Amino acid sequence: MKYKIIQLLTLSIIIFIISIFFIGLNKSSIYDTKNLEGQVLKDIKLDHFSENRLILDKDFKKNNFTLINFWASWCGPCLLEHPFLLKLNAEKNLKIFGVNFKDKKNNALSFLDKNGNPYDELAKDEFGKYSVSFGIYGIPESILINKNLVILKKFIGPLSNNDYNYIVNVLKTNEN
């Protein structure tokens, strides 16, 4: 009886350890903030890029869908996603909101002059402090939200063709 209990105990410990390894090793170890999807953005506070005013939650509630894009003129990968942003600018149901991140105003303006301006509205985050509220830890990053400020999708890194198609699809399915 005693030996049976010891055997059973040893077996359950071994099964427990194997299952921990199995679950642990099958889990993705790449960190991202995609767990924010489904959450509601609140207490948004951003400085307007050219005007002396703050951009708050209510400014995002006017649009059916908003793509908040964090970018900077010094960011190489931002150039890669720029053509997709320009294409998305043609979409009726979507407002593209640019947040110029830790950048100089002149550099940002010449970047937009040179590569085109896809943004319907622009804000700046001079010290990167406001971006923490959006869970940003590197740029470029984009967040697709609806008018209730629910995060539908978080795009970490430059937008790709797949991301572009995803956004267009979301807009199409919610057209009516």
Add this chain to the structure above:
Amino acid sequence: MKTKIIIFFIILNFSIVNAKIFKVDESRIFKNIRCLICQGQSVSDSNSEFAQTIKLVVRDQITKGKSEKDIYKFLIEKYGDWIVYNPPLNKTNFLLWMIPYLVFLGGGLLIFFIVRKNKQN
């Protein structure tokens, strides 16, 4: 007059003691926040863009009167449990927190029974 001076110093003493108790130690917070874009470094050890931003945010929150717990809660809300080196107890890490206590309890019980058996013999 003498009593007034004594009362004044007593109040002053309490204020100093309270200020020490409620002062939030920013360096302790920096040490407990992981730099998400670094290799095994805390925000305190790193000088990366991300670490610099987080330091500014933490200082802002301290100035606003937020407690250490509030600051961790805010950061966890935005970046998940991974941002802190000492994550709070929740349903995903429940076992991780509980296993040491269970093992400790189990070991204690085992020793207790062995000792009792030896005494009986």
